[in-house]
Amino acid sequence: MSAKEKDISGSKTMTKNPSLILDDEVFLRMNLAERIQHIVLITTFLILMLTGLPLIFYELKFLKPIFSLEKSFYVRGILHRVAASVLILNVIWHAYYTIFTKRGRNNFKELLPGLKDLKDAFELFWHNLGLMRFLYRKGFLKKFLEAHPYWLFEKAPEFGRYNFIEKFEYWAVVWGSVVMIISGFFMWNVELSLSLFPLWVHDIFVIVHGYEALLAFLAVIIWHMYNVHLNPEVFPMSKVWLNGKITGKELRTLHPLEYQKILEERKERL
Amino acid sequence: MKRTVVLRTAALLAAFLMFTPLFFLSSPILSQSDEDCMVCHEDPELKSGDGKSLHVDSEEFRSAIHGEAGFSCVDCHSDLREIEEFPHPVKLKAVNCGECHDDAAKEYQTGIHIQASPEEDCCAVTCADCHGKHDIKSTTDISSRVYPLNLPQTCESCHLERVKTKRGGEFIKQYEISVHFKALEKAGLTVSANCSSCHGAHDIKSVVDASSRVSRKNIIRTCGQCHVGIERDYLEGAHGKDYVKGIKDVPVCTDCHSEHDITSPQDLSSPVYATKVADVCSRCHDDEVLARQYGFLTERLKTYSGSFHGTASKFGETRVANCASCHGIHDIRPSVDPKSSINPKNLPQTCGKCHPGAGENFAQGKIHVVSEKTGNKWAYSVKMFYIIMIAAIISVFLVFIAADLFHRLRHNRAKP
Numbered sequence: 001m002s003a004k005e006k007d008i009s010g011s012k013t014m015t016k017n018p019s020l021i022l023d024d025e026v027f028l029r030m031n032l033a034e035r036i037q038h039i040v041l042i043t044t045f046l047i048l049m050l051t052g053l054p055l056i057f058y059e060l061k062f063l064k065p066i067f068s069l070e071k072s073f074y075v076r077g078i079l080h081r082v083a084a085s086v087l088i089l090n091v092i093w094h095a096y097y098t099i100f101t102k103r104g105r106n107n108f109k110e111l112l113p114g115l116k117d118l119k120d121a122f123e124l125f126w127h128n129l130g131l132m133r134f135l136y137r138k139g140f141l142k143k144f145l146e147a148h149p150y151w152l153f154e155k156a157p158e159f160g161r162y163n164f165i166e167k168f169e170y171w172a173v174v175w176g177s178v179v180m181i182i183s184g185f186f187m188w189n190v191e192l193s194l195s196l197f198p199l200w201v202h203d204i205f206v207i208v209h210g211y212e213a214l215l216a217f218l219a220v221i222i223w224h225m226y227n228v229h230l231n232p233e234v235f236p237m238s239k240v241w242l243n244g245k246i247t248g249k250e251l252r253t254l255h256p257l258e259y260q261k262i263l264e265e266r267k268e269r270l
Numbered sequence: 271m272k273r274t275v276v277l278r279t280a281a282l283l284a285a286f287l288m289f290t291p292l293f294f295l296s297s298p299i300l301s302q303s304d305e306d307c308m309v310c311h312e313d314p315e316l317k318s319g320d321g322k323s324l325h326v327d328s329e330e331f332r333s334a335i336h337g338e339a340g341f342s343c344v345d346c347h348s349d350l351r352e353i354e355e356f357p358h359p360v361k362l363k364a365v366n367c368g369e370c371h372d373d374a375a376k377e378y379q380t381g382i383h384i385q386a387s388p389e390e391d392c393c394a395v396t397c398a399d400c401h402g403k404h405d406i407k408s409t410t411d412i413s414s415r416v417y418p419l420n421l422p423q424t425c426e427s428c429h430l431e432r433v434k435t436k437r438g439g440e441f442i443k444q445y446e447i448s449v450h451f452k453a454l455e456k457a458g459l460t461v462s463a464n465c466s467s468c469h470g471a472h473d474i475k476s477v478v479d480a481s482s483r484v485s486r487k488n489i490i491r492t493c494g495q496c497h498v499g500i501e502r503d504y505l506e507g508a509h510g511k512d513y514v515k516g517i518k519d520v521p522v523c524t525d526c527h528s529e530h531d532i533t534s535p536q537d538l539s540s541p542v543y544a545t546k547v548a549d550v551c552s553r554c555h556d557d558e559v560l561a562r563q564y565g566f567l568t569e570r571l572k573t574y575s576g577s578f579h580g581t582a583s584k585f586g587e588t589r590v591a592n593c594a595s596c597h598g599i600h601d602i603r604p605s606v607d608p609k610s611s612i613n614p615k616n617l618p619q620t621c622g623k624c625h626p627g628a629g630e631n632f633a634q635g636k637i638h639v640v641s642e643k644t645g646n647k648w649a650y651s652v653k654m655f656y657i658i659m660i661a662a663i664i665s666v667f668l669v670f671i672a673a674d675l676f677h678r679l680r681h682n683r684a685k686p
Contacts, residue, residue, distance in 0.1 A: 058581040073587040125670060128677035187578075191625050199635025200646045206578065207642075207649050211656035218660065223667045232678050 020266045021259065023249035030244040033097055034107075038241050040090045041173070047083035049217055051076045056210050084184055091177050110161040113171065117164035120157040124164075127153040160257040165227055169219075176216045183209040304328070307343045307350075310357055318361070331404040335411075367397045377472035382479075394433075400424055416471070418460040422451065425465045444531035447539070461496070468492050486522055493523045500600050507601035512564075519560060526550050544588040548574055551593045573638035589624075596620055596637070 030038065054063045054076075066072070098104040126132065132152050136145045145152055162170070183205040186193035193202050228238045240246060251259045310316060311326040318324055331337040336346070344350045346365045350358065368375025374397075378384055383395035400416055407414035415424045422445060430439040445451050445465075453462035466474075468484055475482035483492045490513060494501030504510040504523075512520040526542055533540040541550050552571035554560050561568045574580035574593070582590040596612055603610035611620045614633045621628040635646065642650035 054585070055578075055581050058575060058584050064585070068586060070586075073582060073585045074589075076585075121670075125673050128673035130677065130680070191627055194625070194631045195627065195629055196631075198631045199633070199637075200649065201635075202631075203635055203639070203646055204649045204652050207653050208656070211653065211660065215656065215660045215663065218664050219667070222664060222671070226667075226671050231674070232682075 020263055021248045021252070023247065025248040027246050027248065027251055028244055029240050029246040031103065032244070035241060035244050037090055037094050037097070040086065044083040044087040044090065045220070047079055048087065049213070051080040051083070052213055053217060056214060081188060087177070088181055091181070111167055111170050113167050117167055120159065120164045123153055123157040127156045158256040159254065161255055163255070169224055172219055176212060179208060179212045183212070304342050306356065326404055334405045335408050336406060364396065374472045381473040382476050383474060395428070399428070418464045419454060419458065421464045421466060422454070441530060448530060448532045449534045449537070450532060463496065467495070486518065489522045489524055503600035507598065508604055509602060519554070521554065544592050545583045545586055547592040547594050548580065548583065567638070569640050570638055573640055577637065591624060595623070
């Protein structure tokens with residue numbers, strides 16, 4: 001397939017026992033509960049963005065017709081609050097799922113960020129750039145790079161069940177949900193907010209709600225859409241979010257460390 | 271001796287008083303009766319040399335106010351009194367209504383209608399143009415041309431097309447979309463403002479004439495004829511106080527409400543409709559020159575638009591606060607005035623109109639935040655934090671994506 005695959009599959013430990021994990025074996029990456037949580041998140045996120053972002057860009061003329069119908073601004077507010085409520089329920093469900101199911105707890109452990117993730121990000125970037133290999137070929141820094149071949153970034157880093165990109169996105173959603181729910185709650189209940197805080201604090205809620213929304217919107221449009229749609233590896237779309245399935249081959253190429261872990265478990269069982 | 275003189279004088283006086291009315295009443299009979307006139311003027315085909323109809327409908331005349339009062343032709347066409355040969359060949363002089371209606375005539379002398387046509391001997395607009403000729407009715411008669419319900423049509427008969435005023439017929443016609451006209455036309459309310467309510471009747475003057483009822487100097491009083499309570503509120507507010515001082519930049523009724531096309535503030539087309547008020551106020555309150563001259567703050571619209579109130583208002587939400595919701599309508603007062611709705615002491619009450627239970631926290635902060643940097647340091651820090659964070663994160667994303675695509679592109683090309 002791609003060059004990346006070759007790089008990763010070059011790892012010897014992984015090709016040793018190919019019969020233990022067949023390339024077309026199906027693994028469950030997202031179970032039904034996780035998929036529903038994700039779909040609810042997509043739906044509510046879209047509605048929240050559509051009914052919220054125009055308020056940030058109130059000066060754009062093309063947005064005006066959308067809200068020129070009578071009551072449309074009122075309906076916007078209702079939709080935004082309904083979507084927010086569903087999102088809050090989704091978050092509560094996810095928290096419950098994470099705490100009270102074995103799979104949830106395991107996923108959570110796998111999602112915990114570590115130093116390796118920073119290293120992975122750093123290495124993948126330099127590997128993709130190939131600058132050091134280019135310099136080496138041109139004869140620059142020859143001595144240094146022969147003594148420290150790490151800096152050639154010859155191999156792409158190997159990822160576990162969740163790579164640094166996925167971990168970042170997960171924690172971005174966690175952070176974003178907390179910030180948006182708290183600030184949104186006080187904007188929704190402005191009388192309550194102002195009975196607790198002075199106006200200037202409430203103003204911060206409004207600012208935070210807007211900028212966090214902008215950040216979330218850009219992150220999803222640029223980062224998430226690239227990683228699960230536009231990336232040539234998965235283009236036009238990774239179907240994991242629909243069927244939850246990942247093949248042995250995909251596991252081996254995209255999540256080699258998880259692949260290895262499963263392989264070892266099976267070897268032990270033998 | 272003395273007694274006889276007195277008696278004689280009294281007898282003479284009595285005789286004079288007795289016969290004088292008879293003399294005057296009989297004089298038409300002595301010269302021409304109405305019947306004499308009607309011999310010719312009854313003919314509907316009767317025309318003058320230049321084709322104008324000279325027909326007089328005697329029925330119409332007799333049901334009109336002068337006919338009912340028993341006037342005869344020569345009472346008004348006084349120059350006929352001397353003529354004895356008929357048909358009278360000469361064109362009669364214009365009737366001088368001022369012989370009897372001297373108050374109206376005096377007012378008319380000061381108005382614009384008498385000056386309207388300097389090149390002609392007389393006035394462009396005569397009594398008859400508005401009141402009619404033989405069919406003049408009392409102004410309290412519903413069929414009178416100048417009865418409130420009919421006056422707009424009477425004025426418009428000239429002012430829509432024939433008479434070019436400075437601002438054109440369209441400007442005049444705008445009256446027809448006004449709440450005043452609707453009240454007149456649809457609700458039949460004769461107390462609603464018609465043309466003469468604002469412009470006067472016989473002494474109509476140009477708006478640029480300071481003595482005109484609709485000049486900036488007098489418009490407050492003119493509108494206040496009916497809107498008494500609003501005039502009082504206005505004069506108590508900041509605008510009214512400056513108006514009394516003669517400051518010409520101060521807004522008067524028409525600056526906010528428009529002129530002929532005044533509509534209800536509940537009407538979407540009104541300039542003071544809930545979602546449009548901000549535009550009206552900011553015409554002056556965002557004006558740098560006026561702000562310097564009179565020492566008020568600018569960027570009121572920008573700072574309002576940036577708030578939820580302003581944003582929602584821009585999207586057509588009428589329930590959110592506009593300028594008037596907080597600052598008041600006609601009696602807008604500066605915040606230092608203890609009676610002002612935006613005096614810090616009164617803010618909880620003002621905000622409480624929409625936010626039940628609004629407490630003192632509503633006053634702990636600024637509404638029109640020109641710059642968070644000076645107005646709300648914490649908000650400014652948070653905002654800057656976000657701007658830097660968003661810029662940084664998105665840049666990292668883009669760099670990573672670029673590197674990834676670069677890598678894939680190179681290796682795909684390397685492959686045959």
